[in-house]
Amino acid sequence: MSTPVIDVIEEPALDCEALLRQVHAIGKDVLAVHAAAVDRDARFPAESIAALCEAKLLSAYVPVEYGGMGLNITQIARICEALGHYCGSTAMIYAMHCIQVACVVHHAQGALYFRNYLRRLVSEQRLMASATTEIGTGGDLRSSICAIEVNGDQFTLTKKAPVISYGEAADDILVTCRRAPDAPASEQVQVLVRRGEFTAEPLSTWDTMGFRGTCSSGFTLTATGDSAQILPTPFNDILSQTMHPYSHIVWGALWSGIAGDAVNRARAFVRAEARKTPGETPLSAIRLAEVDQVLQEMRHNVQSLTREYQELLESDQPELFHGFGFSIRTNNLKISCSQRIVEIVGGALLICGISGYRNDTKFSLSRHLRDSYGAALMVNNDRITKLNATMLLAHKEGH
Amino acid sequence: MSNTPVNTLSDTQAIREVLAAHGRLSVDALTLDDDSDLYSAGLTSLATVGIMLALEERFDIEFPESKLSRVTFRSVATIAEAVADLAG
Numbered sequence: 438m439s440t441p442v443i444d445v446i447e448e449p450a451l452d453c454e455a456l457l458r459q460v461h462a463i464g465k466d467v468l469a470v471h472a473a474a475v476d477r478d479a480r481f482p483a484e485s486i487a488a489l490c491e492a493k494l495l496s497a498y499v500p501v502e503y504g505g506m507g508l509n510i511t512q513i514a515r516i517c518e519a520l521g522h523y524c525g526s527t528a529m530i531y532a533m534h535c536i537q538v539a540c541v542v543h544h545a546q547g548a549l550y551f552r553n554y555l556r557r558l559v560s561e562q563r564l565m566a567s568a569t570t571e572i573g574t575g576g577d578l579r580s581s582i583c584a585i586e587v588n589g590d591q592f593t594l595t596k597k598a599p600v601i602s603y604g605e606a607a608d609d610i611l612v613t614c615r616r617a618p619d620a621p622a623s624e625q626v627q628v629l630v631r632r633g634e635f636t637a638e639p640l641s642t643w644d645t646m647g648f649r650g651t652c653s654s655g656f657t658l659t660a661t662g663d664s665a666q667i668l669p670t671p672f673n674d675i676l677s678q679t680m681h682p683y684s685h686i687v688w689g690a691l692w693s694g695i696a697g698d699a700v701n702r703a704r705a706f707v708r709a710e711a712r713k714t715p716g717e718t719p720l721s722a723i724r725l726a727e728v729d730q731v732l733q734e735m736r737h738n739v740q741s742l743t744r745e746y747q748e749l750l751e752s753d754q755p756e757l758f759h760g761f762g763f764s765i766r767t768n769n770l771k772i773s774c775s776q777r778i779v780e781i782v783g784g785a786l787l788i789c790g791i792s793g794y795r796n797d798t799k800f801s802l803s804r805h806l807r808d809s810y811g812a813a814l815m816v817n818n819d820r821i822t823k824l825n826a827t828m829l830l831a832h833k834e835g836h
Numbered sequence: 837m838s839n840t841p842v843n844t845l846s847d848t849q850a851i852r853e854v855l856a857a858h859g860r861l862s863v864d865a866l867t868l869d870d871d872s873d874l875y876s877a878g879l880t881s882l883a884t885v886g887i888m889l890a891l892e893e894r895f896d897i898e899f900p901e902s903k904l905s906r907v908t909f910r911s912v913a914t915i916a917e918a919v920a921d922l923a924g
């Protein structure tokens with residue numbers, strides 16, 4: 438019997454497949470149960486988020502050394518897709534939370550404050566929201582009107598945000614603003630503001646066609662705090678290296694989940710029809726084959742960019758993000774997925790027919806269809822296409 | 837190709853004019869120091885597209901993808917260096 442030289446404590450490797458089975462179980466037992474009420478009442482999916490907290494999923498992207506699961510972007514995207522099958526709003530809230538966590542994990546671990554914050558995020562399962570857009574900037578994330586004012590080690594900040602998704606339920610909000618009152622509009626930082634240290638005065642309500650449970654009302658946010666709560670990386674880098682690619686990947690993934698559930702409902706409908714005439718393939722099965730093909734393209738598109746992004750992250754060469762190529766491909770993913778989801782859910786509706794059109798059948802696709810139209814609007818596709826058009830003027834090399 | 841042309845004063849002035857017209861800077865590009873950081877003056881990567889196109893037209897050059905970096909567009913001096921390189 439040999440004595441080990443170093444006492445190595447082996448963490449059991451995380452079994453992602455088992456975790457996904459658990460996510461699906463939460464989806465069936467909790468998200469799906471409340472999805473209709475969340476949608477009908479445009480209310481925060483409190484039960485669903487509580488279930489995700491209980492499973493410690495809010496710290497899924499936090500590295501293991503802080504107590505998180507240490508999942509990578511590929512695994513987070515798969516969780517988002519799984520959640521999308523059961524409740525689009527819950528999946529969107531979870532995806533948005535993960536984007537904010539990634540901003541801290543990628544860009545603020547160098548600061549003691551944020552290392553401690555990550556530990557608290559794990560133990561308290563804190564829900565993170567985001568306030569990027571601002572009234573008066575026309576939806577441009579890369580410019581801010583509001584500025585953080587630092588006095589000694591304290592800051593004050595006021596921002597008129599037209600949208601803060603689940604702002605009333607969030608524990609913490611990452612807010613973009615100018616670095617200082619005399620800084621240009623494009624010189625931005627991101628600041629963590631914490632519940633208890635901010636007030637949010639409502640500017641607008643959230644009574645929309647879809648994603649009703651995200652409760653994305655507008656607020657005038659007034660916050661104070663310690664200057665250590667300012668992320669130590671310029672927002673420009675956070676946006677290009679994390680927020681932009683991470684958002685479009687997790688959104689594309691959860692939209693694939695919504696589309697996937699629509700296809701599942703259509704599949705169940707076709708199968709029920711086929712049982713009535715065994716040996717004969719029903720006409721609707723042809724249409725199912727068509728939407729299944731589009732769903733595959735959509736999922737593969739997400740997986741392909743996710744792989745590229747993960748490789749970029751693992752290469753640890755942030756300058757690779759500076760070229761236009763990756764940014765253009767990321768935008769293309771968003772535009773494509775937001776179009777495919779409408780196409781797939783619309784196709785599924787044609788298959789299910791009046792059963793899908795009704796709100797009171799197990800084949801109902803009303804919520805899926807209404808959610809799907811939001812995809813092209815959250816960061817409007819026209820804005821993204823125009824950005825790509827501009828970048829393509831300079832991007833000379835092919836993909 | 838051994839002697840890379842040195843920028844003339846009129847070249848750096850032309851670069852400042854391009855920056856003034858297309859840089860969307862928060863300061864007056866015409867009075868910028870050669871070494872002032874343009875990103876601190878409000879330059880964004882998207883604005884570099886317009887600058888690049890205007891420089892290509894003005895100097896009859898073509899920027900390869902590899903030159904479209906933050907390093908190239910950091911200051912009047914670094915742009916002048918890239919322009920001299922490409923014109924050579």
